Amino acid sequence: MNLRKLIFTNNACYKAGRTITPKGIMVHSTGANNPWLRRYVGPDDGLLGKNQYNNHWNQDRPDGRQVCVHGFIGKLADGSIATYQTLPWNHRGWHAGGTANDTHISFEICEDNLTDAVYFNKIYNEAVELCAYLCKLYGLNETNIICHSEGYRQGIASNHADVMHWFPRHGKNMDMFRTDVKKLLVDVKPDPAPPTEDTLYRVRKSWDDPKSQKGAFRVLDNAKRCADENPGYSVFDSTGAKVYSGKNGAAYEIYTVVKGDSLWRIASAKLGSGFRYPEIKMLNGLTSDTIFPGQKLKIPK
Numbered sequence: 001m002n003l004r005k006l007i008f009t010n011n012a013c014y015k016a017g018r019t020i021t022p023k024g025i026m027v028h029s030t031g032a033n034n035p036w037l038r039r040y041v042g043p044d045d046g047l048l049g050k051n052q053y054n055n056h057w058n059q060d061r062p063d064g065r066q067v068c069v070h071g072f073i074g075k076l077a078d079g080s081i082a083t084y085q086t087l088p089w090n091h092r093g094w095h096a097g098g099t100a101n102d103t104h105i106s107f108e109i110c111e112d113n114l115t116d117a118v119y120f121n122k123i124y125n126e127a128v129e130l131c132a133y134l135c136k137l138y139g140l141n142e143t144n145i146i147c148h149s150e151g152y153r154q155g156i157a158s159n160h161a162d163v164m165h166w167f168p169r170h171g172k173n174m175d176m177f178r179t180d181v182k183k184l185l186v187d188v189k190p191d192p193a194p195p196t197e198d199t200l201y202r203v204r205k206s207w208d209d210p211k212s213q214k215g216a217f218r219v220l221d222n223a224k225r226c227a228d229e230n231p232g233y234s235v236f237d238s239t240g241a242k243v244y245s246g247k248n249g250a251a252y253e254i255y256t257v258v259k260g261d262s263l264w265r266i267a268s269a270k271l272g273s274g275f276r277y278p279e280i281k282m283l284n285g286l287t288s289d290t291i292f293p294g295q296k297l298k299i300p301k
Contacts, residue, residue: 001083001126001129001130001133001262001264001265001274002080002081002082002083002126002260002262002264002265003082003083003085003130003133003262003264003289004045004047004082004083004084004085004262004289004290005084005085005288005289006041006042006045006048006058006084006085006086007085007086007087007088008057008058008068008086008087009058010058010059010060011057011058011059011060011061011062011068012060012061012066012068013066013067013068013087013091013092013093013094014068014087014091015060016092017091018091018092019088019090019091019092020090020091020092020102020103021090021103022089022090022103022104022105022134022138022140023103023104023140023144024100024103024104024105024140024144024145024146025104025105025106025107025131025134025135025140025144025145025146026095026096026100026104026105026106026145026146026147026148026151026157027106027107027109027127027131027145027146027147027148027162027163027174027177028069028095028106028107028108028109028147028148028160028162028163029108029109029110029111029162029163029166030108030109030110030111031111031160031162032111033111033112033113033114034110034111034112035074035075035110035111035112035119036049036074036075036077036110037072037074037075037076037082037084037110038050038051038056038077039051039055039056039074039110040056040057040072040074040108040110041056041057041058041072041084041086042054042056042057042058043056043058047076047077047078047082048076048077049076049077057086058086066094067094067095068086068087068093068094068095069086069087069093069094069095069106069107069108070085070086070087070088070089070091070093070095070105070106070107071083071084071085071086071087071106071107071108071130072084072086072107072108072109072110073107073108073109073110073123073126073127073130074109074110074123075110075119078259078260080260081122081123081126082126082262083107083126083130089105089134089137089138093105093106095108096148096151096156096157096158097157097158097160098151098152098155098156098157098158099156100151100156100157103156104146104151104156105134105138107127107130109123109127109163110123111166114165114166114169115169117170120166120169120170121170124167124170124172124177127177128177128180128181128184129184129264129274131145131177131181132181132184132185132275133264133274133275135181135185136185136275141182141185142178142179142181142182142185143178145174145177145178145181146174147162147163147164147174148160148161148162148163149161149162149163149164149165150164150174199218199237199238200216200217200218200238201216201217201218201219201220201222201223201235201236201237201243202215202216202217202223202235202236203215203216203217203223203226203227203230203233203234203235203236204233204234204236205232205233205234206234207236207240207242212233214226214227214230214233220235220243220244223235223244224244224246227244227245227246228246230246231246232246233246234246242301245301252283252298252299252300252301253270253298253299253301254296254297254298254299255270255296255297255298255299256294256295256296256297257291257292257293257294257295257296257297258293259293261291261293262289262291263277263280263281263286263289263291264277266280266297266299267279267280270299271299271300277289279300280297280298280299280300283298283299283300284297284298
């Protein structure tokens with residue numbers, strides 16, 4: 001997920017200042033053939049590109065309407081996909097035309113001509129990751145996610161077809177979407193098995209370098225102490241998994257940010273889960289999610 005933030009502080013919805021306790025997520029799509037985020041999100045932050053008509057939603061009443069959602073998914077100026085948060089997640093939005101405004105976080109997916117499978121797959125995956133992120137944030141699960149047309153059938157939203165006029169064209173529906181969110185929510189690596197009586201913790205420079213071994217210990221704390229006393233050494237369990245990096249060894253690797261990177265994507269690639277991106281922020285002393293090509297980041301080992 002390429003999550004960025006540009007809060008619509010000029011929108012009357014934001015100025016109203018009402019908050020909610022999020023109980024669900026509502027997925028919308030824009031209903032117009034324009035996949036570019038700059039149509040709805042502005043002003044240009046250097047990534048969006050300039051909206052020549054200045055008709056984005058960061059104004060009092062966009063197009064004369066009382067509308068505002070918590071986020072948008074679509075294309076940046078360079079064609080890559082991003083998510084922009086446009087309201088605080090617990091702010092009351094103007095998106096449903098019904099009581100879902102009081103309970104649901106909302107986001108719009110920028111539509112194209114509805115036929116581009118490559119674009120659809122990218123925004124679909126981005127939306128799945130966003131929903132998983134929000135579920136984790138607010139203690140929700142996949143059953144709390146609906147689209148606008150489902151909200152209408154439940155009597156909590158106005159009569160709109162999104163997103164079920166679009167998803168089925170690419171072999172998807174909301175049940176499949178919820179299942180894909182669930183997969184991210186339950187994709188947690190099991191805890192390693194507790195050590196048995198015969199487990200030995202070996203202190204080496206690397207598991208593949210048995211000649212460097214300083215010792216083998218039945219008590220993990222003793223192995224850690226040995227590693228701390230020997231710069232560059234770590235503790236490995238009987239399977240070869242590193243369970244401790246000595247205090248004198250580097251606890252991180254250096255990663256150079258490339259174009260299109262986000263903290264979420266880096267955490268997903270380097271740490272195995274995008275949800276671990278706060279670890280990167282903390283290690284590097286970052287106060288925002290914004291990163292730049294060429295920037296050097298410390299990645300936890």
